Amino acid sequence: MSVSIPSLEDAKCIFLFGYNPSASHPIVSRRIVRAKEKGAKIIVADPRVIETARIADIYMQINNGCNIAFLNAFANAIVTENLHDKEFIAEHTNGFDEWWETIKDYTPESVQHITGIDPETMREAARMYATAESAVLGWGMGVAQQKQNVLTVHTLAAIACITHQIGKPNAGLAPVRGQNNVQGSCDMGMLPNFFPGYQKVTDPAMREKFAKAWGVPVEKLSDHEGYKLTDVGHNAEEGKVHAFYNFGEDPLQTEPDAQDLKRQLQGLDLLICQDIFMTQTCMIADVIFPGTSWGEHDGVFSASDRTFQRFTAAVPPKGECKHDWQIFSELSTRMGYPMHYEDTQEIWDEMRSLCPTFYGATYEKMAGVGHAQWPIPTIEHPGTPIMYLGGKFTTPDNRANLMAHDWEPPTELPDEEYPLILCTVREVGHYSCRSMTGNCRALSLLAEEPGEIHIHPDDAKARGIYDGELVRAFSRRGEAMSRAVVDERINKGTVYMTYQWWIGKCNNLTLHAVDPRSHTPEDKFSACQVEAIEDQVWAEQHMQELYTQLKNDLADLASAQDVEPTSQRQPQETRESVIV
Amino acid sequence: MNRFISIHPDRCIGCGTCRAACSEGHIARGLQGEPRLSLVQTRGISAAVTCHHCEGAPCLEVCPVAAITREDGMVHVNEQHCVGCKLCAVVCPFGAIHPAGTSIAGVAGTSVNTPTYPKRLDPILRYDIGVYTCAVKCDLCSGDPRCVAACPTAALEYVKEDEIAGSIKDRRIEAALAAGDVQESIAEIRRSR
Amino acid sequence: MGGSYIMADSGACIGCKTCMAACLMKHDVPGDAAVARLNLVTTLRVSAPIACHHCADAPCVAACPTGALYDDGTRVAVRMERCIGCRGCVMACPYGAVNVVEYRRRSPLGDLTVNEGVGAVVIKCDLCADRPGGPACVEACPTKGLVIVDKDVLEASVKRSNDTEPKTVTAA
Numbered sequence: 001m002s003v004s005i006p007s008l009e010d011a012k013c014i015f016l017f018g019y020n021p022s023a024s025h026p027i028v029s030r031r032i033v034r035a036k037e038k039g040a041k042i043i044v045a046d047p048r049v050i051e052t053a054r055i056a057d058i059y060m061q062i063n064n065g066c067n068i069a070f071l072n073a074f075a076n077a078i079v080t081e082n083l084h085d086k087e088f089i090a091e092h093t094n095g096f097d098e099w100w101e102t103i104k105d106y107t108p109e110s111v112q113h114i115t116g117i118d119p120e121t122m123r124e125a126a127r128m129y130a131t132a133e134s135a136v137l138g139w140g141m142g143v144a145q146q147k148q149n150v151l152t153v154h155t156l157a158a159i160a161c162i163t164h165q166i167g168k169p170n171a172g173l174a175p176v177r178g179q180n181n182v183q184g185s186c187d188m189g190m191l192p193n194f195f196p197g198y199q200k201v202t203d204p205a206m207r208e209k210f211a212k213a214w215g216v217p218v219e220k221l222s223d224h225e226g227y228k229l230t231d232v233g234h235n236a237e238e239g240k241v242h243a244f245y246n247f248g249e250d251p252l253q254t255e256p257d258a259q260d261l262k263r264q265l266q267g268l269d270l271l272i273c274q275d276i277f278m279t280q281t282c283m284i285a286d287v288i289f290p291g292t293s294w295g296e297h298d299g300v301f302s303a304s305d306r307t308f309q310r311f312t313a314a315v316p317p318k319g320e321c322k323h324d325w326q327i328f329s330e331l332s333t334r335m336g337y338p339m340h341y342e343d344t345q346e347i348w349d350e351m352r353s354l355c356p357t358f359y360g361a362t363y364e365k366m367a368g369v370g371h372a373q374w375p376i377p378t379i380e381h382p383g384t385p386i387m388y389l390g391g392k393f394t395t396p397d398n399r400a401n402l403m404a405h406d407w408e409p410p411t412e413l414p415d416e417e418y419p420l421i422l423c424t425v426r427e428v429g430h431y432s433c434r435s436m437t438g439n440c441r442a443l444s445l446l447a448e449e450p451g452e453i454h455i456h457p458d459d460a461k462a463r464g465i466y467d468g469e470l471v472r473a474f475s476r477r478g479e480a481m482s483r484a485v486v487d488e489r490i491n492k493g494t495v496y497m498t499y500q501w502w503i504g505k506c507n508n509l510t511l512h513a514v515d516p517r518s519h520t521p522e523d524k525f526s527a528c529q530v531e532a533i534e535d536q537v538w539a540e541q542h543m544q545e546l547y548t549q550l551k552n553d554l555a556d557l558a559s560a561q562d563v564e565p566t567s568q569r570q571p572q573e574t575r576e577s578v579i580v
Numbered sequence: 581m582n583r584f585i586s587i588h589p590d591r592c593i594g595c596g597t598c599r600a601a602c603s604e605g606h607i608a609r610g611l612q613g614e615p616r617l618s619l620v621q622t623r624g625i626s627a628a629v630t631c632h633h634c635e636g637a638p639c640l641e642v643c644p645v646a647a648i649t650r651e652d653g654m655v656h657v658n659e660q661h662c663v664g665c666k667l668c669a670v671v672c673p674f675g676a677i678h679p680a681g682t683s684i685a686g687v688a689g690t691s692v693n694t695p696t697y698p699k700r701l702d703p704i705l706r707y708d709i710g711v712y713t714c715a716v717k718c719d720l721c722s723g724d725p726r727c728v729a730a731c732p733t734a735a736l737e738y739v740k741e742d743e744i745a746g747s748i749k750d751r752r753i754e755a756a757l758a759a760g761d762v763q764e765s766i767a768e769i770r771r772s773r
Numbered sequence: 774m775g776g777s778y779i780m781a782d783s784g785a786c787i788g789c790k791t792c793m794a795a796c797l798m799k800h801d802v803p804g805d806a807a808v809a810r811l812n813l814v815t816t817l818r819v820s821a822p823i824a825c826h827h828c829a830d831a832p833c834v835a836a837c838p839t840g841a842l843y844d845d846g847t848r849v850a851v852r853m854e855r856c857i858g859c860r861g862c863v864m865a866c867p868y869g870a871v872n873v874v875e876y877r878r879r880s881p882l883g884d885l886t887v888n889e890g891v892g893a894v895v896i897k898c899d900l901c902a903d904r905p906g907g908p909a910c911v912e913a914c915p916t917k918g919l920v921i922v923d924k925d926v927l928e929a930s931v932k933r934s935n936d937t938e939p940k941t942v943t944a945a
Contacts, residue, residue, distance in 0.1 A: 022593035023594075023595075026595045026597075026732050027732065029733070033591050033593065049624075051593045051626055052593075054590070054625065428595045429595075441613075442600035442601075442604045443600065445599075445603050445613065446599055468698070489621065489622075536697075537698060539698070540697070540698055544694065
């Protein structure tokens, strides 16, 4: 994000678009609660009455999938009421006239049938945002996991630029990352188009630099962009990918159309999984490398707001587990490229020397509870909480390029057979694929299999579904059992499932459609149907049987790692306790 | 005077950390792990619902084995004396009593949880084979409530005698100052009579 | 809908607490609690007793789980026997006009005490609905400083303001 998370507290206006901080980032939610108590105006646009909507000054319950239509009209409302900052536009942006050519056709009235929002309310919100002394525009997966992800981000950025709600203190853009440590992964170049530090693989000068630093001929470094995670499945099926080294992910849990993906991955010649717990993906791997967890190794995390923070090990690793960087080094050495590091600082310093944006982030600066917020180009540099101050953008001419696009409906619309929209969202307690948090007793007490499907009271009544019952949710791709929560906070016609559940797996239903540029999957919109289950006791027992079976299978596979009893005998671990 | 946990709903973000902290804290002391506060979310509000430790507590009135007593401004359930009749749960107007027991799953080689009723059945009506249910209720963690400490937005407050008294006094003073502001209007009304 | 309530002219109040005494005495009957329902507050500049406003959308009524406090159409009324002493009303009232007091309850059987315990009861102004002369505090105040404010009184007051001042009054 262009702002820093602490600065959210001091923004005078916060506009959340398709982002639920209370479930995804409670600490960010806390900042917003504090901002409100300090007098900030809060605007929320979301299909559900999320926690922040309850304290919002303006809440708009938008229809699913209306993003660009809504935002174009929002921008239109700002310009038609002359609330845009003409001076800032003239001095710091390019392309306003062409941008307006698209935006001028989108009025709050003309898109009301798409957004579901009363035009006057949208205008009121536009006024509130544009005239605020400082405003932060935040978004999350509600924008990212849709067909027009990248185009929507262009639109959001343009809105901030034309209102001068960027490039000044406590104002800017706050897209929040989905996981810890996805920001770090991107910063370090775990992307098919970047080296570490966002330096392009397609740039010959960058390839030269890294080839030289790493002591390899430049031809060895790829000169074109590679595949993204969502490409792996169908590329494997088409024979373009033969091996997949899966590090710290459980795609069979988190990626859309899970059943199909399983079939595709099983067709690989080689599947390596490097993880700390046995997962469903690890179960079909050819080789498993046991890594160490966050409590067992040192490293650096990147927060969503570009802040590097160090963390240190609390306990030593167990058994055969090695640190990820040790595994990579040893594998690399065996493959003919000797790699050896003494510690993580050595790795970090090498990386720093090759990434001008991160250079000033030394281990010393990050010691204890210190931090370094990039861009931090020199050792003396204090870090950059707010980016683009003074309207200086990181484009070649330092000006922002305004880009506008037309709205397109989502890929799979509801129809008679599958009349409900399925939107997948996050649990507040459990995390992602639940390989870690599923072991935590307190969190399991708060939320357990098969997870919940939130359904509007009218939709539930029409299907004879009662609150707390197990139901069957299904789509063209597959089905899952889930527990119904009759929820008046959601919009009618849509059901919401969280993606952490192995038995209640919403990704059996989701559609593998992706944004054409970022290849992010369209998790937020697919078609499904839900039906009641007659025999509830059978359903409860069946669900427990499936869950127990899966846990036993995972434990059985993991038990191959248990070492033989020696003189230093470990207490006998039961099956349950491996997963407990 | 009673002591109890109070909630500021505008600060609640529905995260459930209070419930997790409550559960873990009690398990650590060999008590039931069922969280003693609920999280209620309607369209307009998110709030934790807790025991009010009522001064004329109906749960205490109705308990047939005197497992519920009042001491030091607090209503306390003795989990060992409770026979699991659930009358207290029925009578509490806040739904602050949570009948719970220890599951037999994991005991004596029985490692499978075998449900015999749909989960949508009200906890007051549930019965698990071999499970000894007792009334589970907020005990203010012997004076240092874990939920209050755990809440990330400081939405929970531990209200004690002097705080209530102080708060009432402040409000009356505010009201008096407001009376001062409208004094002229009131004087007019008196004169017109 | 809101009914009437009692307000003090702080210019007339001499802080003598006669209103509180009258209220206490009116409620000093079997089955009731001998506690004053209005409370004198004295600050540097203001003296006034604070009483229940009998709000149209009373937070105390909303907070009460047993219906001990309820809106009877003309005021916020009290059914003391229903109070369980949860103090939700005490927390809810923005004026501090509601309180809860404990009392020791005995169930006697001759000389034996069969049961003993603590009961609680809500203390809130009931506008002396059952008193022939109306509110005891109004009658007792030596400076006639307490006023019963109701819809008619408010309307008349607004009308007077309209007649004497340029039209700046907005709807109540």
